Amino acid sequence: MFLSETTSMDPLFLVVPLVVFLPLLGILVNWLFGKRLGEKAIGTIASLAVGGSFVVSLILLFALRTDPQGFSVPLMQWFTVGGLDISWSFRVDTLSVVMMLAVNLVGTLIHIYAIGYMHEDAIHQGDPTRYRRFFIFMNLFIIAMMILVSADNFLMLFVGWEGVGLCSYLLIGFWFDKGEGGIANAQAGKKAFITTRIGDFGLLIAIFLIFWAFGSLNFGDIFPRVGEVAANHPGLMLAITLFMLMGVTGKSAQIPLYVWLPDAMAGPTPVSALIHAATMVTAGVYLMTRSQALYLAAPAAQNVVMWVGAITALFAAIIAVAQFDIKKVLAYSTISQLGYMVAAVGLGAETAAMFHLVTHAFFKALLFLSSGSIILSLERAMEEGAQGSGSHATNIDPQDMRNMGGLRKKMPTTFWVYLVGALTLSGIAPLAGFFSKDEIIAAANNTNGIIFVVLVAAAFLTAFYMGRQILMVFFGKARTKAASLAKESAPLITVPLIILALLSIVGGAINFPGWLNLEHWLEHTIKVHESTFQLPVALISLSIALIAILIAWLIYGRKPLAESTSKDPLARSLGGVFTLVNQKFKVDELYHFLFIGPYEKLADFFAHPVDQGFIDGIANGLGNLASETGSWLRKLQNGFVRSYVLSIVAGIVIILIYLLVRV
Amino acid sequence: MNEYLKQVITAMESRFNTSLEQFREESSLIVKPAFIVPLLTALRDEFQFDMLMDVTAVDYFPQETPRFHAIYQLYSMQHNLRIQVRALLDGNAPSIDTVESIYPSANWKEREVYDLFGILFVGHSDLRRIQMPEDWVGHPLRKDYPLGYEEVQFTFNFEDIMRNKPQAKD
Amino acid sequence: MPTSFFLALSAIMFVLGILGVLLRRNALVIFMSLELMFNAANLAFVTFANQYQLLTGQIFVFFIMAVAAAEVAVGLALMVAIFRNKGSVDIDQLNSLKG
């Protein structure tokens, strides 16, 4: 089941380093020659690099069909410290290839989309020179992600883990000099970075503990020995898994470390789609799936995982209902869906988690990209309007749904793909989301009733807020001038959307109940519980979704918002509760009060009395001593080069004398 | 006579008190030296006489006063017209403002007139001799400057001249 | 002919180079003296290569030549730059290092 060091490896496996090196090549080309190439060429090169990676993944898939147990392809020795022997090797097995395929497929499409999107965005933001930088970062992200998923040991995985974090930081703060007050974007990046670092700290401890317990970091060495180690140190396994969970909550935005993800929407839309919806945030899920063996050895931890996931799913869905920013809604939706996946892992349904991960990648990327298309067209319209009227009266927030409306006619393609995405997310049969989400709910139904209820409630809210969003954005009439001027985006943008929409429609096929096979596929790598299709559960969730959409229509569809400033109908009925939800339950403020305030006080203490008083005193004293000595020695420095040379020669002569008389 | 030229002449007459002299269909404006810079500025800027073709002078020694006429030949590329401006200068220390700032081409022309006639151009940026050696005495084109010829050799005075002629040594 | 003959020659040339650096004030000549010292070292290298029948000495001479060329390129460029500023190649006028 695990790594086999047989030499009868299919040579096709040897291509695996290319998944990393192709994007690297893309970076090099763009970095070295990008200035001369022009935008189209830069984008094409970056897309080709990722596309190449995708092709490589396909080759690996093909290779795996004959050798499904997978191989570890060593590239080079990394370092050896004592007993720690880390090699830089790639793990090719069914799990990692699934991740590679998903990441690269979605990544390629998003890269293509970004060629068109970033062109306009860069112009709108007023710095076209950053176009090249964007694609370099994007390729860098793909590299890091590939390292993460193809890692053969925890350390390499950690490198990828941190790499994606870095790229996420860089890309959130891509327009670091823009945003509210010129620093909002930079703040958002910082927040994401620091928050996830807290999680990473947990992961790091988990890795240390693993090394301590197993004496190795290689997956191949660890997983087969879980049983014996768990028997010896039962508590240790719990600690490892919980610390690992801490890392997961950071990276995959689970309670309590989810707060960075909504703010991360400050990055350009392709970034939101690729990193903060489709790929990076699912790394936590991947990590837990990969470490399934560890979790199986610690049932208590599994329980915690389950609860964290489920509560996150519901909590985020509630917040999403009351948001106005089109991307924020999607962001909370992402958190919520990630909650589903984490819950699925906790429920022991890792395949369901992976399944939902893949379909979610498709439709959430689709939704983000479509929202990007909308935002872009509003920005464009704003600029046209500004030129037309010569004033800044049209300067509105292009992401606020209250400023939209009636876009169905203006942007038909975007509308249809958005609709597909929304329906998929809501879990309407027979779209992909229906199957994947249903599998998770079914697993919950088998295991834990409360979880089942929570997840169904979350599903209801999901359908509701998606309905709300569709109705606010596309129906009714245009509430601003910009919305009335909006036009459909260019084919470079819409074509990837259409492809993603098709994938969202048919994506369910990869684990069609009873027919296919993601489960069988993953069987080669992880333990799989055979899932069953439970018709009642499916019916319940489907009908709940439909009801939710109907309610949404009742509230938002019948009487669409009249003005961009008018109050949300829900707010009218719910009042303060809505406001509280809209303000995300004031979690940020809470965190500030609980952690950041005391921390600042502590820092102040160290800065003033300790550092300036005590430590500086020592340093200054030493400095003064040196300067006194120096001013005395200074007399030797007469500034004449030749006299220095004289000293050197004198030195040589003396050394020679020593050498002569030494015998 | 050309209508446009007529306009120019009347305008100049009223503004700079010029008088007109006509000969063989050529028009010359006679002007006081003090007016030369504003007059040429007006001709260039208002009447498109954009090229200064020549600056020269005539010495009327000893018949006339004022002794020198400084002569400016102007040409208008646009109207294909020429006009002459003559400024009357006094005898002993003739001087006039330079028009170098209006027409850069006047630089060398004025240097030449200075060199050969001894007319000072006030405000000129580089008033050195141009044709004659720098240490030359006198201004050759003045009427009171001798031609400086040597006697022509004939058979009867051949010996005479050969004796006085400087001969090169190796 | 003993090898020490060449070594002695090398030593004398080296000392002459040192004296050149110590005594002359013209920066260019000082530079040339440095080259002389390089050459003295090279001669010793080649002699030892002969002595021990090893190519290593010759190859190091090769590297020394390349580095000397680099050094001269930069040094002379510096000299030209200094001359532009100071109007002289007197090394004693460059005493702003004075403490």
Added chain:
Amino acid sequence: MGLEQKTGNMGIVTTKLEQVVNWSRTGSMWPILFGLACCAIEMMSAQAANNDMSRFGMELNRASPRQSDLMFVAGRVSRKMAPVVRRLYDQMPAPKWVIAIGDCASCGGVFNNYAILQGVDEIIPVDIYIGGCPPRPEAIIHGVLTLHDKVRQEKLKDWA
């Protein structure tokens, strides 16, 4: 001190040497690349395709007086130019010859006035005068050939 005094009276030998040297000088008389006015154009004509003075080994016009043997003064010499001409002449190494081409260089020509030298022989010794305003190329070549005749007459003891 003349060469003859050094070599003593070697009779036939010196005569032969004299002949050989004089012959070599006529055979390779390199003019200085120097023209003044109208006559310089005819001088060029004399060196160009139709008349081709290179036949006499004279096409190597040297721009530097140090390397030339012959100076054509082609055209009028003004008083401003006169010192230059003299200085050029002085820079030429001996033996050197001068040909005054045209009337102006010979005697001032039509320009009998304050600006023009009445013949370049006022400042440098001239070997051959060529009349004409300007002289035809054929006349110039004739002048050169006359100079060759003159050179062939030179004596060893005159060489210094």
Added chain:
Amino acid sequence: MTDIREVSVEELRHLVSERALTGETMLLNMGPQHPSTHGVLRLLIELDGEIVVNIIPDIGFLHTGIEKTIETKTYEKSEVMTDRQDYLNPLGNNLVYCLAVEKLAELDVPERAQAIRVILAELTRLNSHLLWLGTSGLDLAAMSVFLYTMREREFIQDIFELVSGQRMMTTYFRPGGLWRDVPEGFEKAVRNFLAIMPRRIKEYDDILRFNEIFVDRTKGIGVISAEDCLAYGLSGPVIRACGIPHDLRKKQPYSGYEQYDFDVAVEEGGDVYARYRVRLKEMTQSLRIIEQALNRLPKGPVRSNNRKYVPPPRAEIGVSMEALIHHFKLWTEGFKPPVGHVYATTESPRGELGCYMESDGSSKPYRVHMVTPSFVNLQALPLMGRGLYIADLVAIIGSIDIVLGDADR
């Protein structure tokens, strides 16, 4: 090597840049004897390495005192002086002098004389351009072209010799017409020339225009803008190379140029290459004019009948007392035009050639002043040459085609 007087930098303080005073740039004296100054021009060049910072031309090494000398001779005799002024355009100088006298005395010139004047003036233009082409090729060290053009020049000089007996200084045009009618064989010689010349012009163009190095050395070098051209009063091929179609033969026609069909050669760019193209085109146009003039060459007299000014034919002297008196008066005393001053202009190969002539009613001109294109064009040399390489300077001097006799007079 030919610096006569060591020029002290102090003396030229107002002309050279600060850097020359500190010795950072080098002052190089070029000429008056230098292979590429086309005669006796002297240039004081301030060099920064190989790059020209400033140019201070010094002229006058060929100052001949022509204007002063003319004042002492009669109108007829003075004409000899004009030939030797621009010695590459002797007939053109004759022409402008005669035009001035004719304007002053209101003389009319017969048709035949006018046509012959045009033919010879255009031949002179070709002659001048040929020499320019050769020497400016030589300036770039393309030595063969020089020898080819000198070969072709001989044809033209033979024609001059045929009509006047002189190869260069013909003094063939006289006030009121020509010295005498052209001899037999003139037409044949000119037609012969017309037959070979177009092919030869193409040959020159092939040698130079398809030569990478030549184009590289000339394109974009010595650029002058049209505004500067006007401000500096430039004319001729230099201004036409800036795209201004200024040609006095078209704009203020003289000697019947209005009857001929020809194009004004214009090029854009204002660089050395454009000037080269302009002159080459002009050579072709000159051939066209000559051919037309030759085809329509009318029969008739070649001198005005105004006996007050023009000497009678020799045959008449024997039969007419009046003719004898006129002949005697004209050759002893000369004619006396009315008091006044005129300004005549022609298009010389180098640009606008003007003649200012003032008469005080006596038989000698009171003042003659030649407005010469070389003098004017040379003044713009510093403007064209600054910031370029010293080798470019040579090409530029060649391209403005100066004749020092024309500049210094």
Added chain:
Amino acid sequence: MDAALIWEWVIKSLVLILFLTVGFAYVTYYERRLLARIQARIGPNRVGKFGLLQPVSDAVKLIFKEEFTPAGVDKFIFVLAPILTVIPALIILAVIPWGVPIRLFGREIPLFISDINVGVIYIMAVTSISVYGITLAGWASNNKYALLGGLRATAQMISYELALGLSFVGPAMLAGSLSLVEIVRAQQSSVWYVILQPVAFIIFFFASIAEINRAPFDMPEAEQELTAGYHTEYSGMKFALFFMAEYIKMIAISVIGSTLFLGGFDGPFVESQPWLGPIYLLAKTFIWLGVLIWVRATWPRLRYDRLMSLGWKILFPVALLNVIVTAVVVVLVN
């Protein structure tokens, strides 16, 4: 080392120097006649039959010309410079093979002065020191034109030496030896390297013209700009030495070029008739010289900055590329 061998060397060296000095004289004649032909002229034909004594006449005249040392020059270097220019030109051909070895007086006599295994490097070394004369001449003359000419020459020759040296590398790699004898032998067994190494051939052609300061690369003595460049102040015999060096270098470069690229003494029947070898090489040299003269007659001079950029930006990289490509091909073929 026997005495006969030393005599053999002395005689061969003398023959070579004689060949070069006489050859130089008649190359000037060749150039003047050929130039005249190209320019529709006749050229020197009055001094001796067909002007054949023209070089003699020039030489005798220059010998009897006044030796002039201008004031203000550095006398020692002023005299040293022309000598330093001629000597490298005379010794550069020592490593060229002129034919297959011949048997004479019962000895096997190879037709080269020395066959060292670093022959190509020898040529490089000698060409690189030939610039001294010109630089020193420019410096010693105390004349701005000469100084400019000398500086130009230095910069130009250093720049073009790189391309020149790299163009040697191609043939040397194909032959697998730095010895010119080996290179000719290799060409005998395969084809002339002008076919295998066309790029190196072209680079060699241009770089060598620049190296010997011939038109269109005659910057250091550009008549139109610098009167006579570095030898402006030289007259008489000292000038004649510069003149001589220039033409001997022309011969040398033609011989080297013919040896490296045109098969040297190689030609039909040369193995059976050894006397054909020198004749073939001379014929190739003669043609090469003709091309050099032709180039001078046709092309205008390059501008100085263009010359430098041609050397550094075109010839040098192309030569490097050629070396790389040749190396790869040689490795692949072997």
Added chain:
Amino acid sequence: MTLIGIIFYGFLAIVAIVSAVAMLLNRSAIYSALFLVLNFATIAVLYLALGAPFIAFTQVTVYAGAIMILFLFVIALLGAEKLSGHEPIKGQRTMAIVLGLIFVVELVLFLIFRNQGIQPMLALTQDFASPQKIGIAMFTQYLLPFEVVAFILLSATIGAIVLTRVEKPARLGAARGKK
């Protein structure tokens, strides 16, 4: 080694030392440079004797052909400045000469007392230092130093270019604007 050989090498050594001293003592920088060239040339001949023809010719090409020419170039460019003989640093001259003498004495002592390994010069085969051998050694055994030297040369080139570059005003426009 024959007597002729000893005389020959002795002569070369004397030339080398004399030229080095002459370089040291000559007032004029250009003469110093020329003497140094002579020194290098003699050393090159000694290399030939020591069985290093490749190094010998490289010595001529690189030192004489490139490095010293650069020196000459710079001297010609800057003008051969003759500095006064005045010595501004107290005691520099005496100290220098004393140290130099001690140095020589030390080296001689080394040669006398510590030369156990030193033997007569060896005759070498023709291809001891053939280009092939040097090339092979350089590209296998000494590849890393070779690369490092290449890099040093590159950075030196860049450095030299940067150092000597003068900020030039934009060519035509500025020059015209000034006057």
